Amino acid sequence: MPHPHDSAPGGAGRPGDGRQEPKRRSPGRPRREDRMPVRDEILKTASVLFMEQGYEAVSLSGIAERCGVTKASVYYHFEGKPALFTAAVIRMLQLAFAGTLRVLDQQGKSLRLRLLEVAERRLARIQHIEFEALMREASHYLDEEQRTAIRDAEQELHDLLAVHFGQAIAVGEIRQGNPMLMAHSYTALLMIGNRQAAKSISASPADLAAQIMDMFWTGVG
Amino acid sequence: MPHPHDSAPGGAGRPGDGRQEPKRRSPGRPRREDRMPVRDEILKTASVLFMEQGYEAVSLSGIAERCGVTKASVYYHFEGKPALFTAAVIRMLQLAFAGTLRVLDQQGKSLRLRLLEVAERRLARIQHIEFEALMREASHYLDEEQRTAIRDAEQELHDLLAVHFGQAIAVGEIRQGNPMLMAHSYTALLMIGNRQAAKSISASPADLAAQIMDMFWTGVG
Amino acid sequence: MPHPHDSAPGGAGRPGDGRQEPKRRSPGRPRREDRMPVRDEILKTASVLFMEQGYEAVSLSGIAERCGVTKASVYYHFEGKPALFTAAVIRMLQLAFAGTLRVLDQQGKSLRLRLLEVAERRLARIQHIEFEALMREASHYLDEEQRTAIRDAEQELHDLLAVHFGQAIAVGEIRQGNPMLMAHSYTALLMIGNRQAAKSISASPADLAAQIMDMFWTGVG
Amino acid sequence: MPHPHDSAPGGAGRPGDGRQEPKRRSPGRPRREDRMPVRDEILKTASVLFMEQGYEAVSLSGIAERCGVTKASVYYHFEGKPALFTAAVIRMLQLAFAGTLRVLDQQGKSLRLRLLEVAERRLARIQHIEFEALMREASHYLDEEQRTAIRDAEQELHDLLAVHFGQAIAVGEIRQGNPMLMAHSYTALLMIGNRQAAKSISASPADLAAQIMDMFWTGVG
DNA sequence: CATGAATGAGCATTCATTCAT
DNA sequence: TATGAATGAATGCTCATTCAT
Incomplete structure (x- = not known):
C-alpha cells in the first residue's frame, strides 16, 4: 500500500516557497472539477480550524465535512490528528514567514514603517489563538519530532524579525538591545x-496597529 | 434548594494545604479527618489544570482524581464543567487582582519599581495559558452570565493597572497616552x-522581568 | 434507630378512608408552619409525578425539591424509590376507589347514569399514564411483594365495577355477560x-364521556 | 454528509432472521459474514425493547449488546436515542398498518369478521406498552419533527380503520356514529x-378477541 | 484514492443510595 | 427528624482510529 504519509514534515522550515491557493487548472481537461488537490484543501481547512x-x-470529522470528504480520506492523506495538526500549523507559519519576509525586505523604507505594515496586515485578519497557548494544549499529543518541527518553524519567524532588528541596531536606526527580545x-x-x-481601545485595526507601534517604539517612559 | 452551587469562590486564598494521597472512601460522609474543605481543594486543583x-x-475525572474524590463529588459542589471553570478562573483572577493591588498600592515607590515587582512575581510562577486563548476555547460552553462574570473579573485587573497609569500620567511620571492601552x-x-x-533570552525570571520592563519603559526607538 | 419504614404497605386495599389534605392546625401553637406532615406531602407529590x-x-431529587425537603429526607420516610413508588401508586388507587365507590353507591340512579358520572369525573382530570404501561416500566425494580400490593389495589377497583355490573345483570338492567370483562x-x-x-373527536370532556358511554352501552352493531 | 442517518425505516419488514450470538469484533469493517444489514437488526431490536x-x-448499550455490536455502532447508524426511537416506533406502526390493511381489504367478508381477524392477530403477539403512554414519556426528548412523524404514522392507522367504519355505515352494516370514535x-x-x-378473563387470545369483539359490537345495554 | 462500517476509550452528567452528624 | 456530603454505577454521546472493499 503506497501510503504517502509524510509522517514527519522532515525539512520543516524551508520558507519562502510561495503560497498555495493556486486554482491552477490544467489546460487539457478540468474533469475533476477544479477542486484543488484534496490534500491541500484538508490542510488549509485544518489550519483555519486549529487556529x-x-x-x-x-474534530477530524469536522474538518472532513467542511472539505466534502470522509474522515477516512483524511486518514489516507495524514497519519492522524497530531500529524495533521503539525502539518497545518507549519503551513500557517510558513505562510506568515513568507508574508513577513516580503514586507520586511522592501528597500528604502524605514524599519518602523515596515514593522507598521506587518502589524497592519496581521491585525487585519483575526489571528485567533495565541501560538504558545495552542502549543501547550497540543503538546501532550505530539511526539518529540512534531514538537520540534513546529517550534523550529516558529523560531524562524522570530529569527527573521531578529535579523532585521540586528541590522537596524547596526546602522543606529534603533537603540542597543537584545534583538531576539525585541x-x-x-x-x-x-x-x-x-x-x-x-x-x-481603538476603532480600526489600522489605528490599533499605529498605537501599538507607538508603544513599541517609544515605550511609556 | 439546599445545594451549595454558587460559582462565587467566596473567601479565596486559603494557604497552607498539602496534598492528600488518594484513598478510596465508602459512601456517606467521612469522619471529618484533617482534610480542609473539599470544595476549595477542587477549586484550586481546577484552577491549576485549566490554566x-x-x-x-x-476532564472532570482528572480533577476529581487529583483531589482524591469522585467525579460525582465534583458535581455535588459545582453545577457542571462550565460552572466549575467559571469559578476557577474567577478565583484565579481575584487572587491575581489582590496580589497586584498589594504591590501597586505601596507608597513612596516609583511606578516603574512597582511594575517591576509585579512582573517579577508573575514571571516567577509559570502562569501558563494566555487568557484570551483560554476564553476563546471555553466560551462555546459558557452561558452569557458566565462569560460576563469572567470578563468582568479580568477587566478589573486591567482597570486597576489603568488607574495607576492614569495617575502616573497626571503627575508627569510617564508620557501622555491611553492608560488602558498601556x-x-x-x-x-x-x-x-x-x-x-x-x-x-535570559537566565532568570527576575532578569527577564527587568529586560521586559526596560522594553516597556523606553521602547526600541 | 426507630425507622418508621412501612416497607410494605401491608393491608393494602383498605378503601374508604377519606382523603388527606386536611390543613388541620392544632389550636395551640402553629409553630411548625402549617405544612401537612412531610411524609404525606412527599407521597402526594410522588403520586402526581409518577402518574x-x-x-x-x-427522580427522587425532583420529588424532594418540589416538597422543599432534601433527598435524604425522602429516604428517611421511605425505604427507597420502589417503596415510594408503591406507596404512591397505591394511595392513588385508593383515592380512585373511594371516589368511584361514592358515585356508584348512590341510590335510585340507573347504572348508566352512575357510570356516566364516573366517566365525567375521570376525564375531567387528565389521568395521564395508562396503568398497565406504568406497571410494565416499573415492575423491573419492584419486588414481588410490592408488585402484588399494587396489583391488588388495582384489582379492587375493577372488582368494585364488576360487582355493580353483576348486580345490574341480576336485575336485568344490562345484558348477560362477563362482569369483569365489562x-x-x-x-x-x-x-x-x-x-x-x-x-x-369531541370538544369537552363531558361530551366525550357521553359519546364513550354511548359506545359502551350500545356498541357499533 | 455521507452518513446514513435518515430515521425513515425504508423498506421495513425483513423476514427470516435468526439471532446471532454476540462475538467481539476487531475494529474496521468485518468480512461480511452472513449477518444481514446491521441497521435493520438494530431497528428491529429497538422496536421490541421500546415497546x-x-x-x-x-439503554442504547442494551440495544447494542443484544445486536452483538457496540454502542458506537448504534450511533453510526442513528443520530441518537430520540432518532432511533422515532425510527423504531414508526417502523412498528408501518408494519401494523400493512398488516391491518391486508386483512381489512379482503373482499366478501363482513366488517365484523375482518375486525375479528385483526383483533386475533394483534392479541396474538403481546403488544406491550400502550402507545399514548409511550409517547407521553418520550415526547420530552423528541423534537417537533419527530413527534409529528410518529403522530402521523399512528394517525394513519386510525384513519384506515375509520375509513372502513365509514364505509360500513354507508352500506348500513353498522349503526350511525362517528367513525373516528369507533x-x-x-x-x-x-x-x-x-x-x-x-x-x-379468558383462556386463549382468540377467545379474548371474540369476547372483546362482542363487547365492541353490541355493548352492554 | 476513497469510503462505509465498525471499534474502544473516554467524557459530562444524573441518579439512587448511604451514613455521620 | 432531617440533612450535608459523599459514592458507584449507569447513560447518552463523541472521537480518533482501523480496515475490508
Whole structure:
C-alpha cells in the first residue's frame, strides 16, 4: 500500500516557497472539477480550524465535512490528528514567514514603517489563538519530532524579525538591545489585537496597529 | 434548594494545604479527618489544570482524581464543567487582582519599581495559558452570565493597572497616552514569560522581568 | 434507630378512608408552619409525578425539591424509590376507589347514569399514564411483594365495577355477560380520554364521556 | 454528509432472521459474514425493547449488546436515542398498518369478521406498552419533527380503520356514529389484551378477541 | 484514492443510595 | 427528624482510529 504519509514534515522550515491557493487548472481537461488537490484543501481547512478553536476542540470529522470528504480520506492523506495538526500549523507559519519576509525586505523604507505594515496586515485578519497557548494544549499529543518541527518553524519567524532588528541596531536606526527580545516584544504586543478589549481601545485595526507601534517604539517612559 | 452551587469562590486564598494521597472512601460522609474543605481543594486543583491545559483538555475525572474524590463529588459542589471553570478562573483572577493591588498600592515607590515587582512575581510562577486563548476555547460552553462574570473579573485587573497609569500620567511620571492601552501592553509583554524561547533570552525570571520592563519603559526607538 | 419504614404497605386495599389534605392546625401553637406532615406531602407529590411521567423519568431529587425537603429526607420516610413508588401508586388507587365507590353507591340512579358520572369525573382530570404501561416500566425494580400490593389495589377497583355490573345483570338492567370483562372494557374505553386525538373527536370532556358511554352501552352493531 | 442517518425505516419488514450470538469484533469493517444489514437488526431490536419497556428504561448499550455490536455502532447508524426511537416506533406502526390493511381489504367478508381477524392477530403477539403512554414519556426528548412523524404514522392507522367504519355505515352494516370514535374505541378495547387481568378473563387470545369483539359490537345495554 | 462500517476509550452528567452528624 | 456530603454505577454521546472493499 503506497501510503504517502509524510509522517514527519522532515525539512520543516524551508520558507519562502510561495503560497498555495493556486486554482491552477490544467489546460487539457478540468474533469475533476477544479477542486484543488484534496490534500491541500484538508490542510488549509485544518489550519483555519486549529487556529480558531485549538487542538482538542477541532474534530477530524469536522474538518472532513467542511472539505466534502470522509474522515477516512483524511486518514489516507495524514497519519492522524497530531500529524495533521503539525502539518497545518507549519503551513500557517510558513505562510506568515513568507508574508513577513516580503514586507520586511522592501528597500528604502524605514524599519518602523515596515514593522507598521506587518502589524497592519496581521491585525487585519483575526489571528485567533495565541501560538504558545495552542502549543501547550497540543503538546501532550505530539511526539518529540512534531514538537520540534513546529517550534523550529516558529523560531524562524522570530529569527527573521531578529535579523532585521540586528541590522537596524547596526546602522543606529534603533537603540542597543537584545534583538531576539525585541522580536518577541513585537509579536507579544501584536497579541493585543486578539483581545476583546482591543475594540474599546481603538476603532480600526489600522489605528490599533499605529498605537501599538507607538508603544513599541517609544515605550511609556 | 439546599445545594451549595454558587460559582462565587467566596473567601479565596486559603494557604497552607498539602496534598492528600488518594484513598478510596465508602459512601456517606467521612469522619471529618484533617482534610480542609473539599470544595476549595477542587477549586484550586481546577484552577491549576485549566490554566495549564485549557478547557477541553481538562476532564472532570482528572480533577476529581487529583483531589482524591469522585467525579460525582465534583458535581455535588459545582453545577457542571462550565460552572466549575467559571469559578476557577474567577478565583484565579481575584487572587491575581489582590496580589497586584498589594504591590501597586505601596507608597513612596516609583511606578516603574512597582511594575517591576509585579512582573517579577508573575514571571516567577509559570502562569501558563494566555487568557484570551483560554476564553476563546471555553466560551462555546459558557452561558452569557458566565462569560460576563469572567470578563468582568479580568477587566478589573486591567482597570486597576489603568488607574495607576492614569495617575502616573497626571503627575508627569510617564508620557501622555491611553492608560488602558498601556495596561494591555504591559500584560501582553509579560506573556513573553510563557514562551519557551524566553529561556534562551535570559537566565532568570527576575532578569527577564527587568529586560521586559526596560522594553516597556523606553521602547526600541 | 426507630425507622418508621412501612416497607410494605401491608393491608393494602383498605378503601374508604377519606382523603388527606386536611390543613388541620392544632389550636395551640402553629409553630411548625402549617405544612401537612412531610411524609404525606412527599407521597402526594410522588403520586402526581409518577402518574405524569412514569417511573424512571421521575427522580427522587425532583420529588424532594418540589416538597422543599432534601433527598435524604425522602429516604428517611421511605425505604427507597420502589417503596415510594408503591406507596404512591397505591394511595392513588385508593383515592380512585373511594371516589368511584361514592358515585356508584348512590341510590335510585340507573347504572348508566352512575357510570356516566364516573366517566365525567375521570376525564375531567387528565389521568395521564395508562396503568398497565406504568406497571410494565416499573415492575423491573419492584419486588414481588410490592408488585402484588399494587396489583391488588388495582384489582379492587375493577372488582368494585364488576360487582355493580353483576348486580345490574341480576336485575336485568344490562345484558348477560362477563362482569369483569365489562369492567375492563369500561376502563379501557376511558383511556381514550388520554389520547391526543380525543380532542379532535369531541370538544369537552363531558361530551366525550357521553359519546364513550354511548359506545359502551350500545356498541357499533 | 455521507452518513446514513435518515430515521425513515425504508423498506421495513425483513423476514427470516435468526439471532446471532454476540462475538467481539476487531475494529474496521468485518468480512461480511452472513449477518444481514446491521441497521435493520438494530431497528428491529429497538422496536421490541421500546415497546416492552418504554423510552427511558431502554439503554442504547442494551440495544447494542443484544445486536452483538457496540454502542458506537448504534450511533453510526442513528443520530441518537430520540432518532432511533422515532425510527423504531414508526417502523412498528408501518408494519401494523400493512398488516391491518391486508386483512381489512379482503373482499366478501363482513366488517365484523375482518375486525375479528385483526383483533386475533394483534392479541396474538403481546403488544406491550400502550402507545399514548409511550409517547407521553418520550415526547420530552423528541423534537417537533419527530413527534409529528410518529403522530402521523399512528394517525394513519386510525384513519384506515375509520375509513372502513365509514364505509360500513354507508352500506348500513353498522349503526350511525362517528367513525373516528369507533376506531379509537376499537383500539382501546384491544388494549385489554395487554392487561395481566386479561388472562383471568379468558383462556386463549382468540377467545379474548371474540369476547372483546362482542363487547365492541353490541355493548352492554 | 476513497469510503462505509465498525471499534474502544473516554467524557459530562444524573441518579439512587448511604451514613455521620 | 432531617440533612450535608459523599459514592458507584449507569447513560447518552463523541472521537480518533482501523480496515475490508
